[in-house]
Amino acid sequence: MADGNVVYGLFWLILLALISYWVACFCFFPYIIVSVLTPCIPALKPISDILLAGIMFPYKCSDNMVHMRSYDSI
Numbered sequence: 001m002a003d004g005n006v007v008y009g010l011f012w013l014i015l016l017a018l019i020s021y022w023v024a025c026f027c028f029f030p031y032i033i034v035s036v037l038t039p040c041i042p043a044l045k046p047i048s049d050i051l052l053a054g055i056m057f058p059y060k061c062s063d064n065m066v067h068m069r070s071y072d073s074i
Contacts, residue, residue, distance in 0.1 A: 008071065011071060012061050016065060020058040021058055023054050023057045024057055027051045027054030034047050035052075
């Protein structure tokens with residue numbers, strides 16, 4: 001295992017622990033509201049996609065940490 005891979009894993013761990021859960025917690029309630037309204041108001045689809053990406057951010061961080069991917073996979 002290369003040293004760079006360990007640094008990537010630590011980066012994703014720190015991002016997961018300090019930032020990603022807060023982002024997901026901030027996005028989940030607006031996502032519930034917007035996702036219910038999106039079929040009625042199609043213009044909300046981009047907002048719904050952004051909020052869903054915020055909710056999926058902890059998953060993405062943990063997946064990148066396990067596979068020790070580089071920073072550019074955000």
